[in-house]
Each structure stands twice: as structure tokens, then as C-alpha cells.
Amino acid sequence: MKQYRLNRLFNAKSNRCFDVAVDHGFFNQPGFLQGIEDMRTVVKTLVDAAPDAIQLTLGQARHLQEIPGRHKPSLVLRTDVANIYGKELPETRFSLMIEETMLQAVRFDAACVCVNLFQIPGAPEVHAECVENILRLKPQADYYGIPMMVEPLVFQPNEKAGGYMVNGDLTQIMYLVRQAVELGADIIKADPTDDVSVYHKVVETAGGIPVLVRGGGRVSDREILERTQGLLEQGASGIVYGRNVIQHPNPKGITQALMAMVHDGASVDEALTKI
Template sequence: MKQARMMRLFGTSGNCFDVAIDHGMFNEHSFLGGIEDMRHAIEVVAEARPDAIQLPPGTAPILQSRPGKDRPALVLRTDIANVYGTPLPRRLFSAVIDRAVEQAVRLDAACAVVNLLMLPDEPEVYEACIRNINRLKPACDDAGMPLMIEPLVMQDNSKGGYMVDGNIDKILSLVRQAVELGADIIKSDPCDDPQEYHRVIQIAQGVPVLVRGGGKVSDREILSRTRVLMEQGARGIVYGRNVIHHADPAAMTAALMAIVHDGASTEDAMARLG
């Protein structure tokens, strides 16, 4: 059953484009731009037919109630954390939703996703993430549910809010830990130099790596970066704000799908944006 679910994500070309629309789970107002109306946001993205859409349990039924056989697969967000604001709250946490794998099965998800957060001087959050993963892994295996682990190395929030740390040495060690904890799929940040990303692919030991998009950047930057990351061996991408905050989310989805599945050049992908 796990392999069948993996095929729903990677079956078209062996690669996957997952559009993340789970930002409302984290109680951060700045994350809500473009997704104030979730029904509309999901409809627009689903019509563009990426391989998957990443959603929390509260809004996943919107996707799963779409008629027809060609709707994107569901990747279910299973955890919630309060680590994105500035300043940070007095007490930080990371917690898994109750009966997470049962909810994933009930919602017909193809995958469950959970964070592995590394924040400066916040070992309690990191420890909580380890506990979350250790709870989910055997339950996912029992249910035949692929587990996507999201190793996320963050900078100090006081530097300007939610910012990832592109230091490849930090990324490598956290990705490898996610693999050793039993990840079926890795969702990892790009490093500062995308040309080095083959090192992340190598350290993942054959576990497929999907690359996070991070903050909103220009069209050309996100497309050219995606092209390089795919050339480096990534098996796909998980982008949110670079799709949902775009003036034409459907066109951006089509452009990124062309790179992920067809090996399109940056210029060919740009042409799809008009």
C-alpha cells in the first residue's frame, strides 16, 4: 500500500510537484496572503493539476471532495508549531495532530508530512520534533502511509522573521538524521549554492528529495533555481508562496511542471508564463 501511495505522487515521470497550501496551520498572519479564500485557492491550483497539494486536516476535504479521477494527491500536514513569528513567543512548541495517521487514511492522503525543526538555541523544539517523528513512523508503516520529513534549519528570527539557513553543512546533517529516522520522502531547503545540492541528494541515501521553495522570489529566479536543483538530482519540489502569491498561480504551476516532469529550460518555462 505504501508503494501505491508513492506512485500517486511520483508516478507520472518519477518526479513530483507538491503545492503547499498549509500555511494557515501556523497562526502567522503574513502567511495568509493569497489563501484567504481556501476554496478558491485550492480550486485554482487543483485545476492546474500539480501532482499533489499539501493541506491541513481542516481544509483537506475541499480538495478531496472534487469530482473526477484526476485531482492532485493529498499530502497531509500533521504537525503545528509556533516558531515563525517575530518576536518568538515565550514558550515554543511543535505538536502532532491527534490520531494523525488515522486522519490521513480517512482523508485518502498519499502521504503524511511532519517537520524536523532546528532553531538556534531552541533544543526543546528540536526534541519535540524528534518525538513527533518517532510517534508517526511506526503508525505510518502499519498503515502503509509514506512519511515525508521536513528538515528545516532556521536562522535566528530576530534577524527579520522566518528565514531559512542555507548552510549546506547544517542541511546535510539534518537531512541525514531525517533519513535515519525513517523518512520515505525528504522535503528539504535549497542550500546557498544550488550547484552543491548533489551533496544533499547523496546524503539522503536514495530517499527521494523534494526541495522547498521558501520565500517569494522573482519568476526567473525560482524557475532557474528549480532547473538547477533538478539537474542536481532532486526528485521534485514543494512550493507554496511562489505559486499561491503569484499573479497567475495556474501559469506558474504549468511552468514548474514543465521543468519537473519534462526537463524544460528556464526560457521555455518562462514562455509558459506569457
């Protein structure tokens, strides 16, 4: 049954997926709301741009699912919330799962659920909580036939990067991706490596589980398009970008540019003409 929902996520022509993540408000962090203050307008703009999926929380999924018609992006439902994104780690850290996770996913007609697997310097207990969350979620995902996207995130030290910048170390990414696969992920949402040319090793580590690459912090149009092209050439099955879309002055244009690369094999220069 999971394949039915995977068919809604992955484009039939390219067998790839572009998921726009707009779940940042879940994490109670100053600065995360830039570009997404008015979620009704944001979701409407993204639906008009027509990515394959939009990643939302329970509280915001209604803005997508209330839109009438069959031809709209699929819902990827964020299932966990954490407090580990500031410049300093709080004394008490957590990564908590929403209750009745899969029943709520069914009620909202989600095509996929997304759960974190953090590796944070100085916070091993949060990693343990993430593993527990995934272990509880896995049998529910299998029972209800909803794909489980695991998001292995290797943090730089919080004081250096504020807890939300990509650590592009190949070895650390590979080990955490492998753990996500061992825990039963149906889809992997992983960091990009600093050296894009070695990303095929991350894809190989996933052992056939589709790898979608997260975007990280906001960069120039050419940089994000060149990175995307390199990652796709290395075997990535798609992308999950947030700030590089929602903080862009033309969210629809950058979405269509990225969709052209992901599904049509457009070059960087060809994609730039769509922005």
C-alpha cells in the same frame, strides 16, 4: 503498501513530484494568509493547474477531496503545528502532532503525511519535540502503509528572518537531512542550499530517499525557475513550493511552468512562455 501511494505522488514519466504547499494558515502567523484568504478558490485554481499533489491541513483537506473525479492532485496531509515563526520566539514553544494521525490520513485518503524536523537557534526543546513526533509517527506510517515526508528545516535566527527564511548552509542542511533519514523518512522535503551547484551532496546524504526541495520566500519568476532547473540537475526528485505559487499573480501559469520543468525537462525560457 507505501509504494501504492508513492505511485500517486510521483509522475510515472519523470519519477518526480511537484507538491504545492498550502498549509500556512495552520501556524497562526500574520502575513501567512497572503494569497490564500479564500481556500476554496485557491484549491480550485490549483486543481485546475494540476500539480502532482497539494499539501493541506485537516481543516482544509475537504476542499480538495470533495472535488469529484479521479484526475486531481493527491493530498499531502500536514500533521503538526508549531508557534515558532514570529520575529521573536515565544517564551513557551511547541510543535504538536494531530491526534490519531494516520487514521485521520486514511479517512481523508491522503497519499502522504508531512511532519517537521526543526533546528532553531535558541529553541532546542522544539527539536526534541519534533524527534518525538517522528518517532511516534514512524510505526503508524509503516502499519497503515502511508509514506512519511519529513521536513528538516534549518532556521536562521528568528530576529533576523522571522523564523521562515531558508538557511542555505550546506553542512547544517546535510546533518539535519541525515537525521531525518535515520529517523525513517520515506521522503525528504529539504531547504535549498545557497550554492545550488553543491546540492548533489544533500541528495547523496539522503541515501536514495527522494529529496523534494522547498521554495522559501517569494522571488522573481526567472529566479525560481533557474533555481529549480539547477536543483533538478543536481538530482532532486521534485519540489514543494508554496508562496512562489500561491502569491503569484498567475498561480495556474507558474504551476504549469514548473510542471514543464519537473516532468518534461523544459528550459527556463520554455517554462517562462507558460506564465
